[in-house]
Amino acid sequence: MNFTDTHAHLYDEAFDGDIEAVLGKITEAGISRIIFPDIDSSTRERMFSLASLHPDLLFPSLGLHPTSIDAGWEAEYEKMSEYADRKIYAVGETGMDCYWSKEFVEEQKLSLERHIRFAHERDLPLIIHSRESTGPILEVLEKCRKMEPRGVFHAFSGSIETFRRLQTLGDWYVGIGGVVTYKNASIATVLKDIPMDRIVLETDSPYLTPVPYRGKRNDSSNIPLIAAKVAEIKGISVEEVAERTSANARKLFSLLP
Secondary structure (H helix, E strand, O other), X not given: OOEEEOOEOOOOHHHOOOHHHHHHHHHHOXXXXXXXXXXXXXXXXXXXXXXXXXXXXXXXXXXXXXXXXXXXXXHHHHHHHHHOOOOOOOEEEEEEEOOOOOOOHHHHHHHHHHHHHHHHHHOOOEEEEEXXXXXXXXXXXXXXHHXXXXXXXXXXXXXXHXXXXXXXXXXXXXXXXXXXXXXXXXXXXXXXXXXXXXXEEOXXXXXXOXXXXXXXXXXXXXXXXXXXXXXXXXXXXXXXXXXXXXXHHHHHHOOOO
């Protein structure tokens, strides 16, 4: 079986000192492609440097995380231009986060809109971070619908009604990660009604570690645990989950077979 992790921060300092050993473990677990979402200028060079060492495994993106948005966000956004000549596979991680702070909600909206425009110009998918911000994100997507936004809602935790609404505002997949393995996780119920052709797998490494390793550092080798839970919920084999979610990821991020 071959799996794709569509959201991992393996360039995070949590992996300082043993990243090559971790990558070895990841490939042994059958993970053949990993998408790197961008955060901001403080980690961007680390991300591209690591990806350049393993170009057949690691695929970088370019964006500004919503929790990095403040009053001076435009200057930080412009720093992305320093990497304009790099090969990227998505725009993001962008979106909105009203959990940590609501101080810069309007700035987050403006940033998301600019990311959508950038993705449209480059014909690339978006990686959307949405935490306690469904309403304002839907508002921005409605405003930008003529640009036909597409991509993935990372760590999707919305209702089936939200999922269906998203499909009227663009071409959207949902990223399913370790949370689906948690006791009483609402996404486990919602997932029953989400079609397999709209699902991709992710870890959000080093965060959101699945059961039974919750509380420990996460990495992409845990994707099979997430796939097993998805298979249980959907009543299909893990092999089918691996095949279909990887096919979805290849299509979404224009990855070669």
